[in-house]
Amino acid sequence: MATVYRVLLGAALAGLGVAAMVRMLDVQFREAALAGWAVELFGRPSRVLTTGPTFLFQKTPGDDSSWAGLVVTASCTAALFVGGTLILGGAFIALWRRTSATRLLAATVLTVLLLVVVNTGRMVMIAEAASRWGAEGFGLMHTVVGSILMLVTFCLCAVLFARVGLLRSRS
Amino acid sequence: MNALNLAATAIVSCSLAYFVLLMASGIREIRRRSSRLSAQGRTRYGVVPGAEQDHYPVYFLVPCLNEAEVIERTVRGLTVNRGTTTIVVDDGSDDETSAIARAAGGSRTEVLRRDLPNARQGKGEALNAGIVRVRELVEDRGEDPARVIVVVMDADGRLSENALDHVLPLFDDDDVGGAQLQVRIRNRNSFLTKFQDFEFWGVASITQIGRSATGTVSLGGNAQFTRLTALDDVGERPWSDSLTEDLDLALSLALHGWRLTTTPLASVDQQAVEKVPQLLRQRTRWYQGHMMAIKRLPDIWRSSKLSHVAALELSFYCLSPWLLTLPWSVLFHYCLIQLFINGSQLLEYVTSAGGVAIVVLAWYLMAFAPAVFSGWVYWRRDRRVGIWRGLMMGNYMVLTNYISFACAWMALARVLRGETAWVKTKRSTEQAGTGPSTGLPAIAAAVPDVPGAPSVPVVPVQKVLAPASAAGSPVSVGAVLRQTET
Numbered sequence: 001m002a003t004v005y006r007v008l009l010g011a012a013l014a015g016l017g018v019a020a021m022v023r024m025l026d027v028q029f030r031e032a033a034l035a036g037w038a039v040e041l042f043g044r045p046s047r048v049l050t051t052g053p054t055f056l057f058q059k060t061p062g063d064d065s066s067w068a069g070l071v072v073t074a075s076c077t078a079a080l081f082v083g084g085t086l087i088l089g090g091a092f093i094a095l096w097r098r099t100s101a102t103r104l105l106a107a108t109v110l111t112v113l114l115l116v117v118v119n120t121g122r123m124v125m126i127a128e129a130a131s132r133w134g135a136e137g138f139g140l141m142h143t144v145v146g147s148i149l150m151l152v153t154f155c156l157c158a159v160l161f162a163r164v165g166l167l168r169s170r171s
Numbered sequence: 172m173n174a175l176n177l178a179a180t181a182i183v184s185c186s187l188a189y190f191v192l193l194m195a196s197g198i199r200e201i202r203r204r205s206s207r208l209s210a211q212g213r214t215r216y217g218v219v220p221g222a223e224q225d226h227y228p229v230y231f232l233v234p235c236l237n238e239a240e241v242i243e244r245t246v247r248g249l250t251v252n253r254g255t256t257t258i259v260v261d262d263g264s265d266d267e268t269s270a271i272a273r274a275a276g277g278s279r280t281e282v283l284r285r286d287l288p289n290a291r292q293g294k295g296e297a298l299n300a301g302i303v304r305v306r307e308l309v310e311d312r313g314e315d316p317a318r319v320i321v322v323v324m325d326a327d328g329r330l331s332e333n334a335l336d337h338v339l340p341l342f343d344d345d346d347v348g349g350a351q352l353q354v355r356i357r358n359r360n361s362f363l364t365k366f367q368d369f370e371f372w373g374v375a376s377i378t379q380i381g382r383s384a385t386g387t388v389s390l391g392g393n394a395q396f397t398r399l400t401a402l403d404d405v406g407e408r409p410w411s412d413s414l415t416e417d418l419d420l421a422l423s424l425a426l427h428g429w430r431l432t433t434t435p436l437a438s439v440d441q442q443a444v445e446k447v448p449q450l451l452r453q454r455t456r457w458y459q460g461h462m463m464a465i466k467r468l469p470d471i472w473r474s475s476k477l478s479h480v481a482a483l484e485l486s487f488y489c490l491s492p493w494l495l496t497l498p499w500s501v502l503f504h505y506c507l508i509q510l511f512i513n514g515s516q517l518l519e520y521v522t523s524a525g526g527v528a529i530v531v532l533a534w535y536l537m538a539f540a541p542a543v544f545s546g547w548v549y550w551r552r553d554r555r556v557g558i559w560r561g562l563m564m565g566n567y568m569v570l571t572n573y574i575s576f577a578c579a580w581m582a583l584a585r586v587l588r589g590e591t592a593w594v595k596t597k598r599s600t601e602q603a604g605t606g607p608s609t610g611l612p613a614i615a616a617a618v619p620d621v622p623g624a625p626s627v628p629v630v631p632v633q634k635v636l637a638p639a640s641a642a643g644s645p646v647s648v649g650a651v652l653r654q655t656e657t
Contacts, residue, residue, distance in 0.1 A: 080177045139519060157184070159188050166479060
């Protein structure tokens with residue numbers, strides 16, 4: 001029974017992962033909305049377009065002539081990585097019997113959260129840099145800091161998943 | 172495209188995480204044992220006798236096939252360790268190996284001659300023949316098998332000074348079943364051999380020490396220490412006919428619940444291959460043996476004697492040729508193409524010279540950080556290397572990765588064709604006095620199985636190197652957000 005339960009749970013998680021990849025545009029829209037909300041936390045009015053996965057923000061708060069925007073492109077979204085994590089988590093739940101399904105599920109959820117939070121934070125940082133330092137600030141934050149941040153995050157995700165999901169005692 | 176990016180990112184991230192964890196663990200272990208990175212940098216090999224070994228009876232097993240040129244120095248180098256027994260297993264040599272070994276050894280040396288058709292069945296079979304004799308001697312002498320240590324040495328292997336004084340205390344822990352010494356390359360006189368030294372001494376030695384934290388240090392064919400009772404646990408014939416019988420033994424010992432460890436305070440030196448074709452042949456054999464270790468995964472996952480972290484580490488290790496090397500050999504070039512096509516976008520928004528410098532430097536460090544770090548470690552391990560040469564060695568990995576790529580694919584082809592036969596690697600002759608680290612007369616030497624070499628987390632390193640900052644590549648995930656002014 002436990003085996004069936006684990007296989008079903010793993011398959012469901014993997015299916016969710018495939019859905020996140022296939023319906024990537026939907027995820028991009030939600031990420032844009034999340035980034036817009038996060039930008040507002042830093043005192044910048046924001047808007048989200050309904051025609052594309054784009055969030056707008058005021059470079060100078062209160063100045064209606066300073067609106068700018070960022071598109072969450074297919075390459076920028078965390079959808080693929082979230083989907084990949086869900087598929088990996090599902091595979092582990094179905095196949096790796098050394099740890100409980102609960103722990104593996106928790107590891108998958110935490111890893112996905114880390115990915116989404118950091119990727120959203122990266123977008124906020126790019127918006128802030130673009131607002132404060134113009135195109136060059138955008139470029140540096142985008143191509144240098146953002147890339148380093150994401151590379152470190154992916155490594156942390158691997159460690160986090162292993163630490164939480166795979167390394168504790170059998171339950 | 173996105174799928175390729177995802178795959179490349181996954182490989183780079185996993186490799187980098189594995190590399191960082193192992194290197195950090197290695198450095199931490201070295202500090203925990205009150206040692207330093209440079210501890211063995213200037214040690215001497217094969218000449219200095221240690222203290223009398225009366226607590227742990229030590230049996231050296233030296234499998235040989237046509238080793239007449241080298242066996243005298245090898246046996247003399249081993250017999251300086253007082254209180255030990257050396258058993259030379261002559262696996263059907265056509266030359267004077269047996270006679271020379273017999274003459275070179277003293278009363279504590281035996282030559283076990285195997286003749287055709289039983290001989291030349293592989294190194295594992297020769298070792299299995301040797302262990303039978305060890306068991307007989309242990310019984311005759313009334314020694315406790317739990318305290319008997321069997322050391323497999325290659326014909327060109329020389330232990331560092333006082334090595335036994337540092338290794339044998341590891342077996343005070345009753346859970347320790349094996350220990351593997353770090354490998355130094357002796358003939359560091361060409362780029363190829365220097366680079367192999369960098370791989371072994373700058374990277375693999377630290378990651379191997381790191382693996383001692385999980386008790387999963389990979390055993391190699393040279394300076395492989397095992398407790399006799401641990402070998403008995405594995406079976407009457409502990410060494411398999413696998414192409415990498417050392418890796419196979421390590422997995423078997425781990426599955427029986429034995430810890431495998433190492434020490435930063437002792438090492439072994441040996442000769443590296445000096446020609447590219449030889450190197451390709453050697454590494455292909457390692458890769459093939461390593462790839463076949465995948466068959467042990469179900470045992471690893473089911474084992475109740477392995478801790479989770481040990482099972483995870485061994486799983487990743489066994490899978491690394493399949494999940495890392497082979498895919499990356501393709502994805503690396505995809506990343507390179509992306510770099511050439513989109514590389515200019517990196518500097519699209521940078522207008523000042525300082526900004527350009529920052530971007531270029533950041534991308535170099537991001538793509539080459541593991542290589543730079545490994546080069547720095549190599550220099551710290553042996554200051555005679557020089558910091559710049561150490562760093563350059565790291566950067567050369569972009570090129571030398573192609574050896575790994577080629578060998579992995581050749582190994583895969585052999586696996587698919589079911590080919591398992593290998594010709595013994597030809598030895599090259601060393602000139603007297605060429606040993607760079609000792610200044611002592613060197614010996615001609617065989618090219619042996621190097622400890623768990625495919626294991627060498629060079630694999631993870633190489634993966635991390637290449638994303639080489641290609642725009643659109645995994646590490647440039649952040650480089651794709653587009654700004655739209657409204």
